Amino acid sequence: MSVPVLETRDLTIRFGGHVAVDAVSCAFRAGTLTAIVGPNGAGKTTYFNLISGQLAASAGAVLLDGEDITRLGAAGRATRGIGRAFQITNLFPNLTVIENVRLAVQARADNSRHLWSRWSRHVEWIARAERALEEVNLIDQRETIAAALPHGDKRKLEVAIMMALEPHVFMFDEPTAGMSVDEVPVILDLIHKLKAHGDKTILLVEHKMDVVRSLADRIIVLHNGQLVADGEPAAVIASPIVQEAYLGQAPGRKPEAAHG
Amino acid sequence: MLGSLLSDDLPRSRLLAAALVAIVAALALAPFLFPGAAAINTAAKICIFIVLVASYDLLIGYTGIVSFAHTMFFGIGAYGVGLGLYSFGATWPVLFVGLLVALVAGIALALLIGLMSLRVRAIFFAMITLAVASAFMILATQFSEFTGGEDGRSFKVPELLRPATKFLDAPVLGVDINGRLAAYYLVFASAAALFLLALRIVNSPFGRVLQAIRENDMRAEALGYRVVYFRTVATLIAAAMAVAAGALSALWLRYTGPDTTLSFAIMLDILLMVVIGGMGTMYGAVIGASLFILAQNYLQRLMGLAAEALAGVPVLPHLVHPDRWLLWLGVLFVLSVYYFPSGIVGRLRGRK
Numbered sequence: 001m002s003v004p005v006l007e008t009r010d011l012t013i014r015f016g017g018h019v020a021v022d023a024v025s026c027a028f029r030a031g032t033l034t035a036i037v038g039p040n041g042a043g044k045t046t047y048f049n050l051i052s053g054q055l056a057a058s059a060g061a062v063l064l065d066g067e068d069i070t071r072l073g074a075a076g077r078a079t080r081g082i083g084r085a086f087q088i089t090n091l092f093p094n095l096t097v098i099e100n101v102r103l104a105v106q107a108r109a110d111n112s113r114h115l116w117s118r119w120s121r122h123v124e125w126i127a128r129a130e131r132a133l134e135e136v137n138l139i140d141q142r143e144t145i146a147a148a149l150p151h152g153d154k155r156k157l158e159v160a161i162m163m164a165l166e167p168h169v170f171m172f173d174e175p176t177a178g179m180s181v182d183e184v185p186v187i188l189d190l191i192h193k194l195k196a197h198g199d200k201t202i203l204l205v206e207h208k209m210d211v212v213r214s215l216a217d218r219i220i221v222l223h224n225g226q227l228v229a230d231g232e233p234a235a236v237i238a239s240p241i242v243q244e245a246y247l248g249q250a251p252g253r254k255p256e257a258a259h260g
Numbered sequence: 261m262l263g264s265l266l267s268d269d270l271p272r273s274r275l276l277a278a279a280l281v282a283i284v285a286a287l288a289l290a291p292f293l294f295p296g297a298a299a300i301n302t303a304a305k306i307c308i309f310i311v312l313v314a315s316y317d318l319l320i321g322y323t324g325i326v327s328f329a330h331t332m333f334f335g336i337g338a339y340g341v342g343l344g345l346y347s348f349g350a351t352w353p354v355l356f357v358g359l360l361v362a363l364v365a366g367i368a369l370a371l372l373i374g375l376m377s378l379r380v381r382a383i384f385f386a387m388i389t390l391a392v393a394s395a396f397m398i399l400a401t402q403f404s405e406f407t408g409g410e411d412g413r414s415f416k417v418p419e420l421l422r423p424a425t426k427f428l429d430a431p432v433l434g435v436d437i438n439g440r441l442a443a444y445y446l447v448f449a450s451a452a453a454l455f456l457l458a459l460r461i462v463n464s465p466f467g468r469v470l471q472a473i474r475e476n477d478m479r480a481e482a483l484g485y486r487v488v489y490f491r492t493v494a495t496l497i498a499a500a501m502a503v504a505a506g507a508l509s510a511l512w513l514r515y516t517g518p519d520t521t522l523s524f525a526i527m528l529d530i531l532l533m534v535v536i537g538g539m540g541t542m543y544g545a546v547i548g549a550s551l552f553i554l555a556q557n558y559l560q561r562l563m564g565l566a567a568e569a570l571a572g573v574p575v576l577p578h579l580v581h582p583d584r585w586l587l588w589l590g591v592l593f594v595l596s597v598y599y600f601p602s603g604i605v606g607r608l609r610g611r612k
């Protein structure tokens with residue numbers, strides 16, 4: 001089989017004595033949406049941080065297109081096409097909504113470090129940023145200061161920033177957490193559209209099982225930092241290890257109720 | 261035209277625009293509007309400090325870097341030009357070589373500080389700049405053979421800029437058209453050019469990344485911006501501009517010493533000017549420097565008058581005694597920070 005887009009080999013991080021991610025080996029292929037599930041504190045976000053470079057691994061490796069990027073910082077990994085939308089909203093708080101997104105567009109440009117041209121004259125960056133805002137239904141808030149947005153809109157902006165980066169690998173960390181019911185579909189539609197492209201590598205951490213069922217091509221389960229299950233959604237959800245380790249309850253009850 | 265001069269970063273407030281026009285007009289015509297050596301000295305000092313404060317705003321206001329070494333770079337510029345003219349004669353080539361040497365030394369030192377410490381936490385960076393600046397000041401005063409020590413050095417400037425050089429026999433509008441006037445306009449034009457340069461840099465793609473780093477460096481990194489690179493380059497640019505301001509100061513004063521360039525009192529003044537004017541606005545440098553230096557030079561005189569007028573009244577004359585001017589400046593500062601936390605420019609823009 002071809003080289004996977006993204007792969008982790010025995011990826012491990014220890015915080016003092018606590019092993020938050022424990023020798024996780026997993027390959028992610030283009031055109032596949034992998035849902036990553038597991039109870040609170042299982043190490044999902046930490047696993048993401050190791051992949052996108054916010055944390056340095058204690059052991060193991062991260063490979064992108066077969067190339068070892070373990071030593072690369074977050075900026076280098078972003079430049080190579082790893083995009084991240086954070087679980088805890090991570091914006092430029094005192095800049096406008098459009099500027100938050102425009103900065104992501106600019107990051108991809110060759111002249112992103114230009115000292116002499118005026119940012120306002122790079123209209124193509126602004127136009128691309130506007131498109132990203134339209135995709136998440138945030139264009140009306142264009143000039144709002146990011147910090148002043150309501151929670152749901154901040155989550156949308158978080159996603160729009162990653163979309164504007166146009167990465168090869170999309171990493172969504174609970175993109176709809178805390179959103180009101182009527183806001184969720186915008187984000188889910190967006191992920192559906194992204195899937196429809198057919199060539200994107202998408203990783204999605206999500207607690208809501210109905211969302212996982214409707215989107216995932218594959219589910220992996222993390223528990224205490226270890227990868228405990230991996231496979232077809234239906235099979236993984238039905239497996240005893242998931243029923244016990246992740247859901248921690250008898251089958252039949254709605255799992256998301258456990259997460260408030 | 262105006263847009264490209266101001267890099268599309270317009271004042272965005274009528275009152276601010278009016279204040280800026282008034283300040284620029286007053287500085288441009290200062291020799292003719294306000295005759296007398298004291299007034300023209302004040303005007304030149306304002307020009308020089310606008311550059312110094314603008315370059316500091318690039319660091320603290322735009323990038324979020326707190327440095328206490330800004331006067332060190334100011335001093336490097338002043339000493340580079342001053343000691344050059346003192347030791348090798350008052351000619352233009354010496355002046356330019358002195359400036360060049362100062363620029364190279366300043367940028368090299370900034371690079372060293374930057375690479376050593378921009379990776380560490382902001383508080384450590386501030387401490388390191390403080391330590392380096394103190395060491396530099398001690399060096400400058402200790403090597404008195406070379407630098408003139410505490411007394412500094414007085415020197416001649418190139419002939420074209422000397423008061424004795426007359427361009428016209430008769431005064432125009434009561435002002436002698438001489439080398440001193442030429443020196444003022446050299447300072448004014450250089451300051452204007454340097455300020456517009458700083459305004460362009462903060463409105464470039466690079467400058468926008470600086471603001472992103474100030475807001476959230478971890479997110480900037482996650483977008484692919486190498487934060488250390490941007491912080492280091494910002495530090496270099498700010499240092500180079502401070503060196504240039506120092507060179508202008510030496511040219512104008514025809515003197516270089518620790519008190520006029522290196523002292524921490526000046527560092528504190530710069531901080532106050534940038535905060536009063538409004539951090540991260542560039543125009544704040546113009547407003548802050550103008551107001552602060554006017555207050556510094558004229559508050560004392562104003563208080564002298566008040567003390568005389570209140571003579572005989574108990575306590576009050578002591579309160580407004582000219583020696584107390586720093587106290588009142590402090591009170592003004594606290595009030596302005598309290599009422600305009602985003603500075604005067606932020607306040608004016610907020611109102612629209």
Ligand SMILES: Nc1ncnc2c1ncn2[C@@H]1O[C@H](COP(=O)(O)OP(=O)(O)OP(=O)(O)O)[C@@H](O)[C@H]1O
Pocket residue numbers: 015020038039040041042043044045046047087
């Ligand atoms: N920087 C850190 N220092 C110390 N411990 C950490 C650090 N980051 C994460 N941890 C620990 O690692 C474990 C995994 O946390 P992580 O945030 O990855 O869980 P998660 O699966 O994303 O949980 P949730 O569903 O609540 O988001 C937790 O026990 C957490 O306390």
Ligand SMILES: [Mg+2]
Pocket residue numbers: 044045046087173
């Ligand atoms: Mg998490």
